[in-house]
Amino acid sequence: MKMEHRPAAAESVWAATAPPAPHTPPLQESIETDVAIVGGGFTGLSAALHLAEAGVSACVLEACEPGWGASGRNGGQVNPTLKHDPDTLLRLFGASRGERLIEAASRSGDLVFDLIERHGIDCQPSRRGWLQVAHSSQAVAGLHARAEQWRRRGVQTQVLDRVEVARRVGSEAFAGGWLDPRAGSIQPLAFTRGLARAALARGARIHAHTPVSSLQRQGGRWIVNTAEGQTVSAERVLVATNGYTGALWPQLNRTLLAANSFIVATEPLKGAAAQSILTGGETGSTTQRLLLYFRRDAQGRLLMGGRGNFADPTGPADFAHLEQSVKLLFPQLGSVRYQYRWSGRVAITRDSMPHVHEPAPGLTIALGYNGRGIAMATAMGKHVATRMTGSVDEFPFPISPIRPIPLHGLQHFYITAGVAWYSLLDRFS
Numbered sequence: 001m002k003m004e005h006r007p008a009a010a011e012s013v014w015a016a017t018a019p020p021a022p023h024t025p026p027l028q029e030s031i032e033t034d035v036a037i038v039g040g041g042f043t044g045l046s047a048a049l050h051l052a053e054a055g056v057s058a059c060v061l062e063a064c065e066p067g068w069g070a071s072g073r074n075g076g077q078v079n080p081t082l083k084h085d086p087d088t089l090l091r092l093f094g095a096s097r098g099e100r101l102i103e104a105a106s107r108s109g110d111l112v113f114d115l116i117e118r119h120g121i122d123c124q125p126s127r128r129g130w131l132q133v134a135h136s137s138q139a140v141a142g143l144h145a146r147a148e149q150w151r152r153r154g155v156q157t158q159v160l161d162r163v164e165v166a167r168r169v170g171s172e173a174f175a176g177g178w179l180d181p182r183a184g185s186i187q188p189l190a191f192t193r194g195l196a197r198a199a200l201a202r203g204a205r206i207h208a209h210t211p212v213s214s215l216q217r218q219g220g221r222w223i224v225n226t227a228e229g230q231t232v233s234a235e236r237v238l239v240a241t242n243g244y245t246g247a248l249w250p251q252l253n254r255t256l257l258a259a260n261s262f263i264v265a266t267e268p269l270k271g272a273a274a275q276s277i278l279t280g281g282e283t284g285s286t287t288q289r290l291l292l293y294f295r296r297d298a299q300g301r302l303l304m305g306g307r308g309n310f311a312d313p314t315g316p317a318d319f320a321h322l323e324q325s326v327k328l329l330f331p332q333l334g335s336v337r338y339q340y341r342w343s344g345r346v347a348i349t350r351d352s353m354p355h356v357h358e359p360a361p362g363l364t365i366a367l368g369y370n371g372r373g374i375a376m377a378t379a380m381g382k383h384v385a386t387r388m389t390g391s392v393d394e395f396p397f398p399i400s401p402i403r404p405i406p407l408h409g410l411q412h413f414y415i416t417a418g419v420a421w422y423s424l425l426d427r428f429s
Contacts, residue, residue, distance in 0.1 A: 012342035013265040013301065014072055014189035019122055021065060022197045027207040027230045033059040035388060036224045036234035038212050038248065041071035042373060043240035043366055045195040045206075046381025047388075049115075052202035054389045059232055060196075060204065061224065063211035067192030069244045070373055073344030075263055075293050075305045076188045077283045079130050080109030080375045081180070083352035086149045093398065100396035102153070104383065108375035109182045111382060116186070121194030123187045124298040128281035130183030133165050133174040139287045140176035147178035156181055169284055170277035171329045185283050185295055188374060195378075212248060215363070222362055236388055239365040240381070242373070243345030249365065254404035255355060256368050257348040262308035264322045265340040268300040273332040277302060292325055301339070302326065313343050346371055350405055354380060356397045364388070365402075 024040075035051055037044040040062030051058040062068070082089065082105045090098035109127075116125050134140045147157040158179040165174045196206055210230075215237060216223040224232040239245075245253045269277075278284060278296050285293035292306045304322045313319065319341045326336065349355055349368040354376060357365040366384055369376045380397070387395045 011340065012073055012189075012263070013297065013303070013340040014076070014187055016340065017299075018072075018187060018189040018193060021067075021193050022200055022206075024062070024066060024196065024200075024206040024208040026228070027061065027210045027226055027232070030231045030233070031059065031205075032233045033057045033205070034234065035059070035236045035238060036061065036222065036232045037238045037240060038224070039069075039240035039242070039244075040066035040192075040196070040206060040208065041069050041240060041242060042192065042195070042377035043242065043381045043384070044238065045071075045192065045199055046115075046378045047238055047240065047385045048204040048206070048381075049195055049199040049202065050382045050385035051388065052199055052204040054385065056385075056389055058199070058204045059234070060199070060206040061210045061212050061226065061232065062206065062208050063244075065208045066196045066206060067189045070242055070344045070346060071192045071377070072189035073263075073342060074188050074261070074373060075283075075295065075303060076185050076297070076374070077130065077285070077293060077295060078109050078112050078127075078184045078186060078374045079180070079283075079372055080107070080182045081105055082354075082372065082376065083370050085146050086153060097396075097398060100394060104379055104396035105376065106150075106153070106155070106182065108379035109184065112186070112191075112375055112378050113184065115195070115198070115378070116191065119194060119198040121191055121198070123190035123194055125184065125186050126281055126298075127184035129283075130180045131160070131165070131168060131177055131278075131282045131284040132180070132287060133160075133169060133177035133284060134287040135174060137175050143176065143178045143287065147180075150180070168278070168280055168282065170279065170332070173329050174286075179282065183283060186374065187298070191374070215248065217360060217362075236362045236364070238384060238388075239363070240367065240377075242367045242369065242377070243347040245347070245367060249359065249402075251402050251404045252357075252365060255349065255402055257405070258345040259348050260308040260310060260312065260343050261305055261346045261371075262313065262319055262322060262343045263303055263305040263341070264319050264326075264338050265297070266302045266326070267337045267339050269296075269302055269333065269336070270300070273334070274300065274302075276332060277330055292322075292329075294329075302330070302333075302336075308343055313341070316341060346373075354397060356380075356384075356395075356399050357402050358399050359402055366397075
């Protein structure tokens with residue numbers, strides 16, 4: 001499989017601080033397995049782990065290393081929600097499907113932290129909640145309505161006014177927001193590697209540096225061809241390549257936009273000014289169309305993430321907008337030094353929903369988490385594994401045909417123009 005967007009990016013804070021990767025050598029021989037999985041991120045590794053626990057043999061083929069893509073490059077926020085609120089999901093999908101989607105989203109954070117505890121994954125877990133905050137009173141009203149929808153479903157949400165947000169975030173820039181107590185944070189590359197170790201310990205196979213070149217259906221089985229000539233014969237295949245999807249299956253990479261998200265990390269912060277930021281250990285993000293997301297890591301660094309150019313960054317100047325955001329939101333810090341700058345691809349779908357496709361017998365494709373990948377992709381892996389083992393549990397996600405985005409070849413234009421347009425709208429709002 002041809003992998004897209006594979007720069008030798010600057011080292012992230014996660015790559016610098018994660019435990020060593022488990023041994024996942026390239027595939028050296030042709031093998032047979034029950035399920036072949038293409039992609040060693042949250043979806044693929046979660047599926048492999050849950051399949052192995054069910055006694056189903058699984059083999060993960062990863063073009064680089066487990067966690068090389070978005071799973072190891074994101075901001076580390078575990079937010080158990082979809083982009084759409086519960087009432088919207090019911091309106092879009094009806095009562096039965098909508099309720100299953102809501103339940104799957106709400107429990108996705110529990111799954112992440114349960115896996116961490118059950119498998120002893122060393123990934124600095126913290127579950128102090130997620131603060132979603134807004135600059136305008138109009139946006140605050142929408143956040144309070146969102147909090148109320150989840151509260152009606154038993155979540156102990158908190159609605160926050162300007163004063164309370166300022167106290168919790170450490171910034172006077174916001175008009176209010178809400179707190180989702182189900183959320184938390186992790187070291188995402190460490191979590192990914194922990195999932196890989198857990199899957200290996202239960203008998204799954206994982207082969208890094210083994211790009212897949214093609215899929216063929218032969219005699220009721222799938223033949224997964226690798227770039228070096230080895231094959232994997234499997235009853236079923238899961239393709240889980242998300243924002244780094246290439247041309248493995250016809251038109252698949254045209255169903256999403258692979259947008260760049262940039263992140264910077266300061267040096268560990270000290271002193272009273274530093275202690276005023278995210279005092280309760282929460283994570284945070286804004287409601288702007290070009291949102292910002294931020295958190296502290298276990299060593300006290302401040303991470304700030306947000307949109308970036310479509311092209312991969314070439315130097316520190318490409319991250320200046322994020323460093324300026326730190327100055328505007330947290331002026332009490334004064335001048336700060338940055339230790340790490342990096343980027344990764346986020347898979348954006350037209351309907352802001354994860355997509356599950358079954359375009360041929362025995363083939364499942366799952367991707368498109370729209371910035372909610374830690375919780376939702378991990379949950380997706382479990383749900384796909386359950387579906388593949390023939391469980392009677394109802395699969396929560398709709399199965400949809402592959403529908404390419406019109407004029408997808410212009411995605412560079414889409415993203416660049418969208419950034420400019422949303423930036424203008426954010427200024428006016």
